[in-house]
Amino acid sequence: MLGPVLVDGVEVAAPRQRALLAMLVFDAGRIVGHDQLIGGLYADPPAGAANALQSQVSRLRRAVPGLVIEHHPAGYRLVAGPSEVDHLHCAELLAAGRAAQALALWRGPALADVDAPFVQVARQNLTEVLIGCTLSGGTTAQLRDLLAQHPLREDLRAALMRSLHRDGRQGEALEVFAQGRELLAGELGVDPSPALAAAHLEVLRAQAPHRGVPAQLTSFVGRDEDLRRVSKWLRDNRLVTLIGPGGTGKTRLAVEVAHREPGEVAFVDLSATTDVARALLDGLGVREAGLLAAGAVGVEDRLRAALAARDVVLVVDNCEHVIDDAARVLGAVLASCPDVRVLATSREPLGITGETLSPVAALDDDAATRLFLDRAQAVKPGFHADLGVVAEVCRRLDGIALAIELAAARVRTLPLAEIAARLDDRFRLLSKGSRTAAPRHRTLHAVVEWSWELLTDAERDLAARFTVFSGGARLDAVTAVCQSEVDTLTSLADKSLVEVVDDRYRMLDTIRAFCATHAPDLAERHARWFLEQAQRAEPHLRAHDQIAWLSRLAADHDNLVAAVTWATRHKVRLALELVAALATYYWFRGLRTEAAQQAEAVLHACGETPPHGHEQEYALCLLIAWPVATGDQSARIRQADALMDRLVDPPRYPIMTMLWGMALGAPQGDSQVWNRRVRLLGDDPWSAALALAGHGLVARLAGDPAAAADLLAHAAAAFTRIGDRWGAALAFNQLGEIALTRGDAAGALVHIERGRGLLDELGATEDTAEAVIGRAQATLLAGDVDGARTDFRLALTLARRAGALVVQAGAHLGLAELARVTGDYATARQECDQAWERCPGGWYGPDQMRCHIAVERGRVAKAAGDPVLARRHFEDALRRAVGQRDHVTETAVRAELAALLAT
Template identity: 75%
Template structure:
């Protein structure tokens, strides 16, 4: 049974059929009971809520209404109690109660989708006004949690003085990059509040205003600093000037002198867009830069075999930006190559790099960052010491001597200053003299070619190391196995003394309780500045990590097996309601996962195969297919041409994941994947393997292949069954059965929604939008498009959102709104360029070609077709279908210009490609064009 009050009152029986309640008082009674489902509603309350003027014998009248309601809705259970009546229903059977549950679970978008209009829209009873008012507050919470900008705008139009809605609309505009519009919304609200109520904005609205103001400058990811900037004023002016006159400035000098801090300060003072990229935790320079400039390869539609560097250059080609690239020294050759390519291809991009040595690129301007002089070093020490011990003072000559013994190295000074929390300044000076004075004297005279950064910081960290207990030293050394930080559970699981079993877990399980000693020791390392903490994660500075690693046992296998277990545990959650939570969890450990795969590839290929297979769902949902493909290709090379015994399934997964970057005989790889999957006796361990097979290999060529996929490789779990429905729907569409296709896709969307997989729902409803559009049902198509956009925004799938906006442009064109279509194509094109997604760009140019042809501008239409063709990448899934559509539009443009022979050539090309895709719908479209053309000769 299902009862809905978030709109007109609606009731459906167990089969899903709607039951019509024609009597107004029965609707009102059902609504009152549904709002309190599971709880008794008293007689007096029912009478007052149903009757403006209670009749004689009102209790009996209510009893009569309950009796009629039971007869009108078979299966509805309304229990009578001495105190009143109770509707027997769970919260999942009443939309208002389910809505509140979803809100409490943080699933605002799902809660908002339950609303069908004004609550209790067809109820006219005394209780309704108060109930609507209470439900409206729930609606506003839903809109603030999961509604779109339009939803918030509509609510604000209804109640312009609602400050929480106005704040939500401002933040929605701000997240969309429209700060100016967000500030206009605030200004209008402040004016209304002053004119109509005579009050200033509330703290909620004022906080939203401040957030927008802070982000109005287009900086991206420049780290905020918690301490003052001391002793580099002249460097700051010089670097700022050189950066205005040169496109590449590199800050060079020993480690710890303050290159990063200087670069951050310069970046904060630069106008325009600034992206900060730290290379310290990666060896993949292009990938780190791609993430740093805000580009992701997100999930629905493949962009083909486009390299990360091509995407990066495409994303920056039309942007004025400053890239601050930190810690280049350990990847100096790769950093020089990638940054050189960006500077050559992107004329409005400038680079500020930090490194121990020059990048060696033509046009590079070097700015040495030397040690601090005595005055600046003393000011820095006192500033940092007073931050950890307010009111700290010390004789200037003693502080100056400490700083001189630290060679004026900024990081060494800061670490020394932190010790005034527990040591007198005299003790700090004495320890420097007694324990490591000779070493500091040696380092001050050392050769610059002998890695001065490492030697100087080695001395600083060695001094800190000498202050640690044995337990602290042991944990600090073991901690160095992590890349990019770790959670407390990971620290305990990987560095603990209990030996992991074959799954990577110790005997106490994955979420084993962290011992007090481990937690206390880690906290002590944080207190002594050997480890940093941000949120619930711990990270060690690379310089400290390099020193501690020399004392560490080799825990890399244990690290890899622990994170394999983590991936295995996470995988089913990535296909369920907890999808976003687990994507964030694994995303935080991305560097550790990458390191685990890299180590296993070189040392334990079976472990590497397991890792790649377990991580496949994570990479797909997060939109990192190219990165996953490169990992898989490396594992395949390490394996050779034959999978290890018992790892055939994981090997097949690697074959499919590596498809976008694979070289050599791809048909041979396809045959090998087919053969390995054909040997499976049942569904794969990870259901995404079946999906990848379908995506990579397309529609089955034979009935036996179709049977294999449908009956042997599709599991009985809900996610696999949902995927099967969507896959069957796509095949039905391609085979020319739109009715069956739509029914299957609707079923797939509903099944994916029950499972909780936003990616799957978005895939299904996006296809439903295309089918509705093909059938001329534009309104339905737009509903599906809006839903797909909302889901993709939750996933952060920028590229796919742009693709859905293209569908919206097509829908608007069907409505005759060419202006709206043109605006949508422009928005999608900007997003695609920013994301470095050439296939989506091609789709946009194809749409602009259609618009130009319809306007009679055939020259522009042809040019847009040519641009779309140029942007189509080669390789894997998707591009050849796009070329088919471009060929059709080329034929239409040629036909409109009177060149029927050329039109025939393009239609023939499109027909060949449609047949190759085994898409009966597209093939029928092309044949219709050819038939129409034949009548013109």
């Protein structure tokens, strides 16, 4: 919207579709009425305008794959969040005080390639947003360009004057005012407003130019919002301290802020001194003699006398190694010199009353990438690279500005791919910096070592121990695993060795890599602590506080993976316990593929027989690992079944019984097999709900949809009562499939959407993708081909992100059915082939999917006029359905074969 209309960088060719898209995007997420759309598209609406609008919507869906446009009785709604729409994202950034980022979204005049009745009002609204962005975060050139378009906007004129003034161009600023005053008088017959007059007075009162601020040899990249914020805070507060780890760019940001200060500025670097007061005197350029009456000879007295009547900004760099003296001296200066302001940089706060802290964090991906490209092109003109690879390099360097600059400098002698490959040994790779830089800033190792040397022994010990965590940890984990004091941890946070976000502590990977060289081996203690957390959490995952406990485990997902990985290599019994304890978490989060890979690795480390005393955990690993299992899968099923059969009481983790039933498939009739499974169900409410769902699934496969629907409805209600969204979603999705087989598209959508909403709460990616496939099938049954295609593609995207091959197969199978329905048999066959290729060997899900693929292949062949091939595919599907005791599919396939014989 903020320029020519684009969708993921692609233009919409048809002008009317482009205008329709713009109207929907302008009100993204809200229903736009039929009349509003027609009136906005047509100056003179044609006869049958409603049908014409419907036709335009259908064409737009085809023109932009993946675009989700919902039809409602009142109109149409584009399904998109604010972060997906540039003008809404722009407004959010502006409201959050990130005007420069908001401004960067603009690519030209709003709706530049749209010509429709609605566009004038829309452009006016968007232009106001642009003006707001430019006023808050625009450059001098941007302000000048916008003022040329809106010469009577006094707020723009005042902002341009102040920007020119900050750049030291007072003459130009005064000229801008004179032009505005003449224009206002000639066009409107008015004098400048008080706001514009105030800007004029500021320029007239301009003081001496900057002094003592180091000139910079490279451009300032990536911290426009920080620059704006710190400049404002320094105007409103007398002490602002930039804090953050070494190399993040605190000094450079302070220098840029200083350059924009209109009055007197002094820059003082404390890194090479232990005498703070004398360094400040030298930085001010003050001679020691003649400042005070005889008898007052102290350096600090001289300093305060020199500053007593001066309006000056002191930029005091690198306070961390003299933090106590810096705090004492600067505190005294601020107390006795009312017109002095201080901008300090440090790796920990000064701790002075009234101090405003401005953390200088890692650069975001966009800023880091721009910095890398800027520095790389400086050493290798014409340098170009895959932006994704550059962003990945910057992420692995934690967005630390110095690390990025050092890496960019290496592109002169190393290909970017080689730089990325060598980042595991980043300190060796990034060992050559500028010869003119301070020694501690010439290499990445020196930057981190400088921080390390400033720590106490207790802080170094904890910093080294902290490296056992992956992705950070909560306070209780740090104190338990590292056996540390809370005060020591908070001290590390104060000194920027660890970051604090919400209730978690995190160490940048670059700092972690350095500290890890000093670390003791705490891996087993780490793994056992997280085993205790998983075991403690598991019962809560099946209750009302499910979401909170899933979120808690999800926050520690990297730690859980690290614990399982280490235990698999070193303590296989511990690994078995971890995988078993985490089974419910992985299943409810829809991370079945990841869980299967972990379980398979543990089984491989164990060998063919379970360790004594861990038979139950071993059996659970067997039941989890089917999606990626290798070798004789039927033998593994029999082994798991035999281990389960030895259990006298219900298993420790109730989900084990569910996985057992899934692996063995549906029992026949009232056989002893079913009774064997039921006896291992516990008497807790969750197991009772699971029993209802199990009975419902068996009834469905046995060809009794009415009984199945009744049982599954009761299961959904039971799971809802105990607070398990996953179990309720399972029941609702099965109810949706029953409705689909009955031809009830509307009923299917109701059930499937209820299930999908619950899965969204869980963040269960694989399961959500499956639910989207169900929604697509219901949409196709309702006759909405475009909507179904959109959902099948969305499901495929979600499944790819999760690495869920079977779900990908289901999405391809849906696209095959859609192609068949529309008569595109070649595409249908290709989609069936892709679905087949994505079915891993041996698990109940892939085998069931192969059966459905065979059915669809038969239907495609039948529709394409090849009854011989169709019969071959249907017979394959029938064999598979019988083997799985899936009477529903068996009945459907027998009907297809009968129809073939009748023709």
